[in-house]
Amino acid sequence: MKKSGAQVVFELEVEVPLSPQEAWNRLNDWPSHSKWVPLTRIDVDRNDPKKFVAWSGIRPLVLEDRMHQLTAEFNGTHGESTVAKLGPILVGEARFAVRPGTNANSAVVSWREDVAVKWLPQFLVPITALMSKKMFANGVKKMAKY
Numbered sequence: 001m002k003k004s005g006a007q008v009v010f011e012l013e014v015e016v017p018l019s020p021q022e023a024w025n026r027l028n029d030w031p032s033h034s035k036w037v038p039l040t041r042i043d044v045d046r047n048d049p050k051k052f053v054a055w056s057g058i059r060p061l062v063l064e065d066r067m068h069q070l071t072a073e074f075n076g077t078h079g080e081s082t083v084a085k086l087g088p089i090l091v092g093e094a095r096f097a098v099r100p101g102t103n104a105n106s107a108v109v110s111w112r113e114d115v116a117v118k119w120l121p122q123f124l125v126p127i128t129a130l131m132s133k134k135m136f137a138n139g140v141k142k143m144a145k146y
Helices: 020-027 030-036 122-143
Strands: 006-016 040-044 051-058 061-074 079-088 090-100 107-117
Touching: 006 122, 020 079, 020 090, 020 107, 020 122, 030 040, 030 122, 061 090, 107 122
Parallel strands: none
Antiparallel strands: 006 107, 040 051, 051 061, 061 079, 079 090, 090 107
């Protein structure tokens, strides 16, 4: 899909009190994202569990974010996943990775988004990236509590 719009990129790392396996399981459980991503519901395609749509916002202002998980590799301690964002507003890629944390009962979650945001004015890119980074970091911390 062709990218059009302002390019927003952010990266974060958060250490969570979960084993790498548990962090990986939670990150790949798409419907559970609704528990820790504010104002968001995830609908998974019944025919292909790697395809899903996130609906974020409050009606009538709801963002449709169609996605397809392209890769998902986990070896028991380290994992990485790539998700294509297919539009209609966000087009690009999200990646998350999991690795062991500083102790046996923790994991580090890395998250990177590189998306074109349709209709976003260029002057709002820095604040959008910063707000997105904070929102996702808080979401990952909240994920560890469920």
